[in-house]
Amino acid sequence: xxxxxxxxxxxxxxTAQIFVELRPELFRAEFKDWLSKNWPVFEAFEREAHxxxxxxxxxxSARTIGEFLRHETALAELPNELQLKLNDHxxxxxxxxxxxxxxxxxxxFEFRPGQSAVRAM
Numbered sequence: 001x002x003x004x005x006x007x008x009x010x011x012x013x014x015t016a017q018i019f020v021e022l023r024p025e026l027f028r029a030e031f032k033d034w035l036s037k038n039w040p041v042f043e044a045f046e047r048e049a050h051x052x053x054x055x056x057x058x059x060x061s062a063r064t065i066g067e068f069l070r071h072e073t074a075l076a077e078l079p080n081e082l083q084l085k086l087n088d089h090x091x092x093x094x095x096x097x098x099x100x101x102x103x104x105x106x107x108x109f110e111f112r113p114g115q116s117a118v119r120a121m
Contacts, residue, residue: 013039028095042094067088
């Protein structure tokens, strides 16, 4: 399978948008717009995935990270002032985006085919 070359730009949010544009078969059609509005969710997801990786885990659940973030947001002393949309439908997309940023961690998340068999990584 031919893949386009990776392009990195200094702005991480723009880099993420480029990943989604270059590999649309990996992401939900509406993920790019959702990500644009909920970028802090990816940053929090990435931060937690890094913690798990640094603890020596070679495989982990994106859903567990997402539900942890949902739980932490619900228990925060301050209300969710950013009004983050912690929608569980996007956990697989966040995991795929994470692997786009860190391809050396391929296998950290297990990807299953979604609505389209093409989406498994």
